[in-house]
Amino acid sequence: MSSSLGVAVIGAGMAGKAHAAAYRAATTLYRPVLPEIRLVSIADAYEPLARETAARYGFSRFDTDWRAVAADPEIDIVSVVVANSLHREIVEGLLAAGKHVLCEKPLSDSLEDARAMATAAGAAAERGLIARVGFSYLRAPGIEFIRTLIDDGRLGELLHFSGRYWTDYGCRPDAPISWRYQGPAGSGALGDVGSHLSYLAEYLCGPVAEVSGGRFHTSITERPKPLGQVVGHTRGNVSEERAPVTNDDYATFNASFARCVGTLQVSRVAAGHPNDLTLEVFGSRGAARWSQTNPGQVQVMLHDEQGDVAGYRTVALGPAHPHYVGGWAMDAPGVGIGQNDLFVHQARAFIEEVAGIPTAESLPRCRSFADGVHNIEFLAAVAESAALGGATVPVTAQEH
Numbered sequence: 001m002s003s004s005l006g007v008a009v010i011g012a013g014m015a016g017k018a019h020a021a022a023y024r025a026a027t028t029l030y031r032p033v034l035p036e037i038r039l040v041s042i043a044d045a046y047e048p049l050a051r052e053t054a055a056r057y058g059f060s061r062f063d064t065d066w067r068a069v070a071a072d073p074e075i076d077i078v079s080v081v082v083a084n085s086l087h088r089e090i091v092e093g094l095l096a097a098g099k100h101v102l103c104e105k106p107l108s109d110s111l112e113d114a115r116a117m118a119t120a121a122g123a124a125a126e127r128g129l130i131a132r133v134g135f136s137y138l139r140a141p142g143i144e145f146i147r148t149l150i151d152d153g154r155l156g157e158l159l160h161f162s163g164r165y166w167t168d169y170g171c172r173p174d175a176p177i178s179w180r181y182q183g184p185a186g187s188g189a190l191g192d193v194g195s196h197l198s199y200l201a202e203y204l205c206g207p208v209a210e211v212s213g214g215r216f217h218t219s220i221t222e223r224p225k226p227l228g229q230v231v232g233h234t235r236g237n238v239s240e241e242r243a244p245v246t247n248d249d250y251a252t253f254n255a256s257f258a259r260c261v262g263t264l265q266v267s268r269v270a271a272g273h274p275n276d277l278t279l280e281v282f283g284s285r286g287a288a289r290w291s292q293t294n295p296g297q298v299q300v301m302l303h304d305e306q307g308d309v310a311g312y313r314t315v316a317l318g319p320a321h322p323h324y325v326g327g328w329a330m331d332a333p334g335v336g337i338g339q340n341d342l343f344v345h346q347a348r349a350f351i352e353e354v355a356g357i358p359t360a361e362s363l364p365r366c367r368s369f370a371d372g373v374h375n376i377e378f379l380a381a382v383a384e385s386a387a388l389g390g391a392t393v394p395v396t397a398q399e400h
């Protein structure tokens with residue numbers, strides 16, 4: 001195992017700060033004890049944010065150009081947490097410079113770029129470098145517990161999946177234009193939050209075979225230009241000038257998975273639902289549902305409890321559930337789980353792999369760039385279905 005690893009985060013926006021905080025906390029959880037993590041640099045093109053984030057999270061310095069991170073031999077591990085269209089150039093540059101890379105989802109905003117990144121990752125792997133994509137919700141204990149209920153047969157044969165990821169960051173017409181609103185069809189709500197929902201659906205229901213009923217809608221077709229820096233979903237003073245929104249505010253589609261069929265729906269204009277990822281699986285022996293609005297609970301319904309008390313019961317996640325023990329400083333049931341914790345567990349898993357800790361002693365590994373490409377192929381099939389008026393479009397099986 002390496003004695004110490006130097007870390008940098010590129011992008012100090014909404015998710016960049018979550019990565020920075022995660023690297024700080026990752027060494028405090030689970031076993032075995034990790035090597036020393038040196039928090040070296042936060043790089044953001046917007047200098048005030050880079051400076052403040054480095055100071056806030058205890059990183060030794062800040063940079064305003066990712067190339068300074070690439071050139072620094074003290075840095076081993078880099079998270080890439082910038083707009084999706086920028087992932088390729090930065091990731092390829094970092095891999096060429098010999099860094100292990102954890103890239104945010106979706107791997108890119110285009111299939112062509114994502115495939116090129118996977119090729120670069122394959123070449124880098126031959127030099128011992130690890131490139132992974134941040135499918136952070138796979139770290140949610142509630143998702144893992146539902147997967148357990150499916151795998152051990154307690155839900156029976158899967159019959160039907162329903163998933164939605166509703167957000168409301170774009171529900172106000174005065175929310176300023178940002179990279180999130182500009183890109184090809186399918187790079188809006190679908191690429192932003194549908195990327196999460198689609199890998200979760202496959203994790204529970206098996207590989208997707210085809211999609212149909214694709215439908216996109218842009219509800220707010222132009223937005224004001226910001227007068228200052230936009231970070232994440234922040235609003236602020238905006239100009240009189242407006243810019244067109246070129247991608248989807250809303251997307252819906254059907255999908256056929258190996259284990260069942262399902263409907264999936266995403267939105268960034270669902271007022272009152274700031275971060276509502278909710279999914280439900282129905283089986284021949286019962287059902288289960290989980291929501292990011294209350295991620296410390298799973299609701300379970302089992303047919304063998306039929307009678308006058310049949311119905312969903314609420315299960316509080318705790319030490320009886322997967323990856324719970326040791327996963328929080330206070331790992332008692334009921335202490336609460338949040339989305340930020342998932343980034344900590346993800347950072348821990350990435351460090352474990354880079355540090356050479358065997359799979360059997362580690363959290364589940366982060367997903368590969370090939371998985372990231374497959375995720376975009378899935379979303380591209382939805383875009384094709386939408387372009388063809390809802391036609392059925394096959395999704396290529398994933399190569400491993």
Ligand SMILES: NC(=O)c1ccc[n+]([C@@H]2O[C@H](COP(=O)([O-])OP(=O)(O)OC[C@H]3O[C@@H](n4cnc5c(N)ncnc54)[C@H](O)[C@@H]3O)[C@@H](O)[C@H]2O)c1
Nearest residue numbers: 011012013014015016044045046081082104105136231232
């Ligand atoms: N896993 C999750 O739950 C989750 C949540 C939010 C975002 N994300 C992903 O994280 C990525 C970033 O999203 P965000 O919401 O943090 O974006 P953001 O707009 O809040 O932040 C992006 C930051 O990148 C900086 N930047 C722009 N160009 C740069 C460059 N060339 N070099 C260095 N910095 C540059 C900007 O100044 C900004 O501070 C996206 O891929 C997004 O899909 C993931």
